[in-house]
Amino acid sequence: xxxxxxxxxxxxxxxxxxxxxxxxxxxxxxxxxxxxxxxxxxxxxxxxxxxxxxxxxxxxxxxxxxxxxxxxxxxxxxxxxxxxxxxxxxxxxxxxxxxxxxxxxxxxxxxxxxxxxxxxxxxxxxxxxxxxxxxxxxxxxxxxxxxxxxxxxxxxxxxxxxxxxxxxxxxxxxxxxxxxxxxxxxxxxxxxxxxxxxxxxxxxxxxxxxxxxxxxxxxxxxxxxxxxxxxxxxxxxxxxxxxxxxxxxxxxxxxxxxxxxxxxxxxxxxxxxxxxxxxxxxxxxxxxxxxxxxxxxxxxxxxxxxxxxxxxxxxxxxxxxxxxxxxxxxxxxxxxxxxxxxxxxxxxxxxxxxxxxxxxxxxxxxxxxxxxxxxxxxxxxxxxxxxxxxxxxxxxxxxxxxxxxxxxxxxxxxxxxx
Amino acid sequence: xxxxxxxxxxxxxxxxxxxxxxxxxxxxxxxxxxxxxxxxxxxxxxxxxxxxxxxxxxxxxxxxxxxxxxxxxxxxxxxxxxxxxxxxxxxxxxxxxxxxxxxxxxxxxxxxxxxxxxxxxxxxxxxxxxxxxxxxxxxxxxxxxxxxxxxxxxxxxxxxxxxxxxxxxxxxxxxxxxxxxxxxxxxxxxxxxxxxxxxxxxxxxxxxxxxxxxxxxxxxxxxxxxxxxxxxxxxxxxxxxxxxxxxxxxxxxxxxxxxxxxxxxxxxxxxxxxxxxxxxxxxxxxxxxxxxxxxxxxxxxxxxxxxxxxxxxxxxxxxxxxxxxxxxxxxxxxxxxxxxxxxxxxxxxxxxxxxxxxxxxxxxxxxxxxxxxxxxxxxxxxxxxxxxxxxxxxxxxxxxxxxxxxxxxxxxxxxxxx
Numbered sequence: 065x066x067x068x069x070x071x072x073x074x075x076x077x078x079x080x081x082x083x084x085x086x087x088x089x090x091x092x093x094x095x096x097x098x099x100x101x102x103x104x105x106x107x108x109x110x111x112x113x114x115x116x117x118x119x120x121x122x123x124x125x126x127x128x129x130x131x132x133x134x135x136x137x138x139x140x141x142x143x144x145x146x147x148x149x150x151x152x153x154x155x156x157x158x159x160x161x162x163x164x165x166x167x168x169x170x171x172x173x174x175x176x177x178x179x180x181x182x183x184x185x186x187x188x189x190x191x192x193x194x195x196x197x198x199x200x201x202x203x204x205x206x207x208x209x210x211x212x213x214x215x216x217x218x219x220x221x222x223x224x225x226x227x228x229x230x231x232x233x234x235x236x237x238x239x240x241x242x243x244x245x246x247x248x249x250x251x252x253x254x255x256x257x258x259x260x261x262x263x264x265x266x267x268x269x270x271x272x273x274x275x276x277x278x279x280x281x282x283x284x285x286x287x288x289x290x291x292x293x294x295x296x297x298x299x300x301x302x303x304x305x306x307x308x309x310x311x312x313x314x315x316x317x318x319x320x321x322x323x324x325x326x327x328x329x330x331x332x333x334x335x336x337x338x339x340x341x342x343x344x345x346x347x348x349x350x351x352x353x354x355x356x357x358x359x360x361x362x363x364x365x366x367x368x369x370x371x372x373x374x375x376x377x378x379x380x381x382x383x384x385x386x387x388x389x390x391x392x393x394x395x396x397x398x399x400x401x402x403x404x405x406x407x408x409x410x411x412x413x414x415x416x417x418x419x420x421x422x423x424x425x426x427x428x429x430x431x432x433x434x435x436x437x438x439x440x441x442x443x444x445x446x447x448x449x450x451x452x453x454x455x456x457x458x459x460x461x462x463x464x465x466x467x468x469x470x471x472x473x474x475x476x477x478x479x480x481x482x
Numbered sequence: 483x484x485x486x487x488x489x490x491x492x493x494x495x496x497x498x499x500x501x502x503x504x505x506x507x508x509x510x511x512x513x514x515x516x517x518x519x520x521x522x523x524x525x526x527x528x529x530x531x532x533x534x535x536x537x538x539x540x541x542x543x544x545x546x547x548x549x550x551x552x553x554x555x556x557x558x559x560x561x562x563x564x565x566x567x568x569x570x571x572x573x574x575x576x577x578x579x580x581x582x583x584x585x586x587x588x589x590x591x592x593x594x595x596x597x598x599x600x601x602x603x604x605x606x607x608x609x610x611x612x613x614x615x616x617x618x619x620x621x622x623x624x625x626x627x628x629x630x631x632x633x634x635x636x637x638x639x640x641x642x643x644x645x646x647x648x649x650x651x652x653x654x655x656x657x658x659x660x661x662x663x664x665x666x667x668x669x670x671x672x673x674x675x676x677x678x679x680x681x682x683x684x685x686x687x688x689x690x691x692x693x694x695x696x697x698x699x700x701x702x703x704x705x706x707x708x709x710x711x712x713x714x715x716x717x718x719x720x721x722x723x724x725x726x727x728x729x730x731x732x733x734x735x736x737x738x739x740x741x742x743x744x745x746x747x748x749x750x751x752x753x754x755x756x757x758x759x760x761x762x763x764x765x766x767x768x769x770x771x772x773x774x775x776x777x778x779x780x781x782x783x784x785x786x787x788x789x790x791x792x793x794x795x796x797x798x799x800x801x802x803x804x805x806x807x808x809x810x811x812x813x814x815x816x817x818x819x820x821x822x823x824x825x826x827x828x829x830x831x832x833x834x835x836x837x838x839x840x841x842x843x844x845x846x847x848x849x850x851x852x853x854x855x856x857x858x859x860x861x862x863x864x865x866x867x868x869x870x871x872x873x874x875x876x877x878x879x880x881x882x883x884x885x886x887x888x889x890x891x892x893x894x895x896x897x898x899x900x
Contacts, residue, residue: 114520289869311889338888445746
């Protein structure tokens with residue numbers, strides 16, 4: 065599934081590749097993925113042990129690979145995108161057949177400089193993503209999710225309003241492009257875009273559209289939690305979503321979308337779980353300096369705590385904008401806001417996960433998942449049954465009172481510090 | 483801080499040590515910690531890169547070590563316990579002084595066979611733990627937490643009621659033992675025990691007692707969520723706690739205790755956070771086959787999501803019981819329920835964490851933490867401010883209705899599977 069030589073990291077050195085700098089002192093961009101660094105550096109036996117810990121493979125065996133058609137591999141070589149495919153296991157049940165779904169995630173960089181005409185930029189991204197969608201289709205993917213605001217650069221750091229031109233109505237150009245492909249491949253496609261809500265005074269939203277496998281629009285979800293963090297102060301562009309926590313019952317299972325910054329909110333994941341999601345996608349755009357240490361943690365925790373699968377997607381590359389901007393951190397003006405580190409991957413409710421896609425290249429990650437695993441984990445761990453939700457609904461009711469009094473027991477003998 | 487030679491893993495091989503099996507096919511007990519395996523196997527440069535990813539060190543520099551007094555190191559050598567100490571950084575503020583607290587975690591195996599007289603078992607555990615408490619005291623630890631039900635074997639797998647004899651009132655023998663040490667070392671000690679509630683009909687609880695640095699009992703917290711998982715069906719022994727989510731304001735900061743299985747419940751972590759906790763301890767007892775893949779995930783996620791520090795403690799070793807028991811998994815009766823894998827560690831709100839203590843040996847983990855970091859992360863990420871709690875209190879209210887209707891949008895064109 066990978067071009068020969070792409071894993072050729074040897075003797076503890078990272079191979080020089082065009083997009084991959086060698087490891088530099090103080091750099092966090094030194095290797096394509098932690099998994100590959102370890103694979104290249106450890107003995108097979110130690111690598112297996114390390115993988116077991118890192119990927120949560122308590123079963124004692126490596127994650128099974130999926131054999132993909134030659135056509136998909138050739139697309140990956142020709143268009144230079146990372147292609148990986150794994151299989152999550154579930155126990156065989158006696159009263160239910162397995163419900164194996166093949167799911168895909170696509171990460172990509174933009175295709176043209178950000179000062180190219182907008183229509184050309186959009187078209188070029190579509191052309192760039194299409195071979196990856198074709199590879200997904202040829203590989204029999206049932207449900208495919210693209211990255212956040214995939215049809216545009218992530219220009220919100222600039223605070224310039226002209227990027228709003230990229231916003232489209234729910235049934236706009238990029239949706240139509242994907243509807244054709246959904247129909248062609250009998251595939252559910254989740255399309256996260258910048259939405260222009262024509263029926264509500266041209267309100268801008270950050271929205272994921274769920275396209276059914278017949279090319280129909282099943283519905284939409286709007287990003288619930290809007291970051292106000294450094295260059296990700298997206299509140300300049302759109303408001304908190306007003307669509308709640310819908311779960312979409314598709315031909316291939318019950319899915320939901322937790323857009324980007326929503327992954328930092330355990331309650332947001334919980335709500336999709338309570339509404340019955342079996343797979344929750346987290347299309348994101350985030351950069352290394354800010355969030356990379358959190359990236360392998362939050363999605364896996366959500367999968368564990370809520371007994372569902374999670375598909376995490378981050379865009380890739382560095383996007384340079386025409387006009388320099390400041391970032392509220394005292395540093396001089398600059399034209400980009402860091403490296404989107406890719407690293408898309410899947411997490412399972414049994415705490416296992418796949419390795420991550422490249423930190424530098426476009427990629428398609430595929431996983432087979434037997435959705436029966438969700439219930440199996442619920443039956444095993446009983447998290448829902450032991451959750452005592454009444455305690456927390458009571459607390460959250462109280463907490464919203466501006467005069468909320470936290471439950472604090474003070475040591476009466478304490479001598480407070482000056 | 484470690485006996486010379488204890489890190490002597492070289493050439494990709496794991497050194498033979500008395501409690502450490504070499505890596506076996508299919509075994510998950512092959513190395514003392516992932517961090518040490520990688521340290522021994524990777525070049526320094528690659529190890530630094532891998533550590534940065536694994537420990538979330540986006541600052542680009544390794545976690546600083548703390549120099550401890552020679553006396554602590556000699557206790558660690560003499561009594562063969564792992565001793566590690568690290569320092570978390572925070573930014574210097576202009577209006578607040580740093581609030582650096584030195585915090586300790588102790589993990590230990592039991593001291594006598596489980597068929598020894600109970601009083602001897604308890605005394606032997608105290609004697610075993612005392613040198614570690616002395617090392618903490620000598621190292622200037624301000625707040626120290628012991629493991630769950632530290633004064634007894636974790637016998638709940640047996641379903642035999644005679645182990646209830648280990649239960650003590652809040653001011654019982656083990657509390658008195660620790661009160662003396664708290665006074666001696668001017669140290670807050672958290673003591674998780676099996677509690678016998680004499681004032682409520684001898685009810686048994688799983689309780690953490692918070693002892694102030696003057697040896698006074700500040701208060702108690704009772705485990706909120708009781709597992710009903712395999713051999714950890716502790717509902718045989720005690721009920722869900724009735725003490726809510728108290729935060730204890732001590733001389734050294736605001737602390738809380740999330741006992742064991744409560745770590746699987748994001749709402750439980752959240753509640754301690756809403757009540758203002760700056761450090762939450764998670765004293766646990768859990769075995770490799772069941773939970774090891776979750777262990778590095780859940781605590782770190784809680785620290786990130788709630789902007790507090792987390793101290794995670796797991797007991798260590800395999801405990802063999804006099805009468806064999808079954809585990810509801812179809813396997814023949816047996817006398818132990820697996821290896822408690824230690825691996826105690828700290829997590830910080832900035833997504834960084836320390837390496838873990840040994841998976842095989844007793845240990846004392848120490849960390850300096852500037853509690854100012856909690857607010858700094860709240861100001862940076864705004865998770866509390868963007869949480870939209872009203873959505874979730876409304877959802878949890880509805881969810882408790884037996885006739886709750888999940889928010890599901892069904893694809894009208896969907897052909898359901900047979």
